[in-house]
Structure formats: C-alpha cells, structure tokens
Amino acid sequence: MKLTKQTKILIIGLGVMGGSYARALTKQGFSVRCITKQQEDIDYALAEGMIAEGTTETRAEWIGSADLIVFALYPLTFIAWMKENAHLIKKGTVITDVSGVKSGVISEIQKLLPEGVEFISAHPMAGRERSGVAFSDDSVFKGANYIVVPTEQNTEEAILLCEDLGRALGFFRISRLSAETHDAMIAFLSQLTHCIAVSLMNCNDAPDMEKYTGDSFRDLTRIAKINENMWSELFLLNKNALLHEMDAFQKEFSAFRALLEAEDREGMKEKMRHSTSTRMKFDKPKGSTAP
C-alpha cells in the first residue's frame, strides 16, 4: 500500500497530537475520520474543518474499512484499546502511533495484531506543553524530527508508508532508529531533562525567589510545568534507559561538585570548556527552520 489521497485514514484519539495530525492531513487533501472520547472535541474539530467525520463510538465499520489507523493515545491506553478492539481491524491495514517510548509499546502491540495487520511505530518529535485538541497546531511539525522505529517484523512497504506519512505531516527530518536506540536517546534528551527540571523546581522552597529570578532559571524549569499523567507513564515504560541516564548525570554532577569542594578551578574550567564546545553542535543552524 502507498499513501495516496484515496488512503482511508482513521485517527484514534483527538488530543493535542491527534488534532495536529488531523489538521495537517486534512490541509493536504486527505479525508480524515476520527474516533475519540469526547463529543465536544469532535464538534470542535468539525467546526475547525480539521476532520471529515468523527464519532465517540467504537464504530466497527470505520475501524474495519480504514487503510491506515493512527493511534494518538497514551501508550497504556493504546495497548488497552488493542486488547479490546484489535479484531475489528481488517487484513492489509497498517497501524501506527505517536508514542514517546518504543521498546515496551511495540512488543506489546505486536502480540495483539490480528493476522495481516502491520504495526509500524513512529515518534513525531514535536511536543507541546499543553494538552487537548484546542492546542493542536500542525505548524509545530515544520523543522521537527519524525522518527520511524521499525522492527524485524516490519515490511519495507509499511516503513515507506510511514515515512510518507511523516512527509505529508510536514516534518523536517525523517529518520529510522531501532527501538533501543530511540529509547536511549529519548531517555537522555527528553526524559532526563524533565526529571532535572522537576527536581530543580522542588529542591528549594524559599519564598520570593520568583522576584529575583532571571532567564536561566526560567529556561531550566519551563518543562517543570508537566503533564503528570503522561510523563509518569512514559518514565515507567522506559524505566531502565532513564535510570541509566539519571545515573550518568548524577555521576557527572557529583564530579563537578567534588572539583568545587576541592577548589580545583582548572578542573571546573575544563568541564566548562567541554560543555561549551559540545553545546555549539546543538545550536540551530542560522536562518533555517531546522530543529
């Protein structure tokens, strides 16, 4: 199967990410159906012209006629949905997801697939701090990364279809990673940063600090405003990789603390020179929309 404007796309879960997918795909000329929990989210999406049709029912006819199903649910909700409803998906259908962790999700979902249904997992790396369809915005895909996470059970055809979906959504860079590489990378770049921000925000309750704060503290704690339901789930599903990164960070932080305690100025400066030169690589290229 190739992605064409005739491909029947069904999005399950119309939150901030499902909504952003719907907006992008409808703009591109696809006809998008949606199943979600709240009628008001469907009403909103219809009023915004984001979807062709929507329902709050588990409508067997829509599920059974879709060519491509995008699950924009939290990982455990996705797994629970599949346990109950996977039998409704027709042979030949490709399903994909938006989960922020992969190893634990993919193996569970693959066990639940009916004969002839293929699951190709993807991670659209375009987070938002707010949740809900009203905050959906497909412009966040511009300049962002879309990572396809194939396993040995995937066909090249489905992988290419998933990559085409990423391009149709407007992502800047489409890559392939193994589930293990993806999860290690996410543990470091995304989950560890959230653990640090939460801990920094919680480690000092002195009053009036906000009166004196500058931009550096604000930058480091912006993501301490966090969706606790989603992130606690993602942390647990990636527990081992995240613990590994937390330990590596603690080791490095303790080493810096030891240099300060020993008043080893040269040692601290060496650490700072290293961080300065490494950070250079992470600058956004000037005048580009690249991430």
Add this chain to the structure above:
Amino acid sequence: MKLTKQTKILIIGLGVMGGSYARALTKQGFSVRCITKQQEDIDYALAEGMIAEGTTETRAEWIGSADLIVFALYPLTFIAWMKENAHLIKKGTVITDVSGVKSGVISEIQKLLPEGVEFISAHPMAGRERSGVAFSDDSVFKGANYIVVPTEQNTEEAILLCEDLGRALGFFRISRLSAETHDAMIAFLSQLTHCIAVSLMNCNDAPDMEKYTGDSFRDLTRIAKINENMWSELFLLNKNALLHEMDAFQKEFSAFRALLEAEDREGMKEKMRHSTSTRMKFDKPKGSTAP
C-alpha cells in the same frame, strides 16, 4: 551626595556590563569617564558615543576627582585593583560594583577602603552570554532586577545613591538584600542552574544527539555555553552556599530516582504536581516587561 547630572561618574572596566552601564548613563545625560585595559574598547565606546572620555592608564587625576566609581570588573580583579590603587580615591567618593557574589567581595573591599570612602555593593541581574564591550546593550536592564546589598557599615545616603543609580540605568525592580540572603539566592537561581547545565551537557557523549534534540534539551543546556573564567571565579567565591544548593538538588533528584526505581507512579505524579504549581509563580506576568 545625591545622584545628579553633575555627578562625576567613572567606570572602571569596559566589558559587556561596564559598557551597558556607560550606554545607559550617557543616554540619561551623565558625563561618563572610563578606565579600561584595551585602547580598542575605548575607541569603540567613543565611536558609539557611549562615553565622554576614556584611558587605558590608571590616571590618578580621574580617579581622585570622581564622585561615583563603578567597578565593572571580575571580583578578584576588583580586589587586586583596590589593593594597588585605593589610595587614589578621594574622601567622600562612593564606589559600587556589579559582582555576582557578595559576602566574599564586600568584606575584602571594605578592608581596603581609604578613610571617608564608602563602598555600596550592587548586583545588576541582567546577564549576557557573550562578553566584551561590543555586546553591551542597556536594553537588557528593562524589566530586570537590581539588588543593592548594604552592610552595617553603609550610610543610608550611599544606599539611596546606589538605588538612584539602578533607576537611572533603567532597571525594573530595585531591592535590598543582605549579602548572605543574596548569595544563597544566587547559588540556587543562577549558579546551581549553570552547574546542572554543564553536567547535563557533559554526561552523554553519544554521537548525533543534536540531530534528534528538541527545545527542552536546548533550553536546559543553553547556559552550558559558559564563560569559564568568570563562572569558576564566582563559584569559588560562593563555594559554601553553592555546595549547599547542589546537595539539596542531589537529594531531590535521588528521591525522584528512587520513586522511579520503585515504580511508584503516584509518588512521581505528586512531585510533578508540586513542580507544576510552583513553576506557575515564576511565569512572567502577561503583557508586562517585568521579569
């Protein structure tokens, strides 16, 4: 002494902060002289119309005729300068500084003051990532905090003069703090954040991470690009307060790690709810230029 347009202001050290002071004060109609190391910085400042006069010499006549001297030097350079040249400052002169740490600096400087010269310390909380007069910019004072740090040895007259200076520079909020409170606050809000950013940047050297990074990692490591000479000096001058904050952070981070290891989802969510509600207080007020 009151701050008037006739007050003879001398700035010692024309880097990014001294330059920003010069720009702001000259715009306000003060006549600003400057002593600094490099002739090219003086040439730049004269061409920009930032100062009335400048010299690279330790000109006794300028030092001896100034009413208000602003030391925009690194703390140890400031102390060294005073050891050599404090005798040139005339009776009745008020001197101030821009140092990011206070306890260690103020006590040292007060020991070096000639009879009749008063030192009132201040911290303009408007940092820049770049150094050098070419990056000076007085617009960073708008919306920022200016903290005056009096001791028992200061007169109310000098404190008020220093506060007037903060207002003339264009700061948003002028406050008074004790040296101990200031240093504890700075250890948490500014120095700890830099230690975290450096350690986060250094704790994982896997290649190609920059290809997949998002804004949260960029936000947390922006200040990992760091002026190692200045920050290592500031850390050492505030060693005990910073070690205290580092320990508090490590304790909180370890507690979060233990919750994850124990798969205590409710415990992690509680930490996240706390960080979310605390972080709200740190948001900049909408539509204001307040920090």
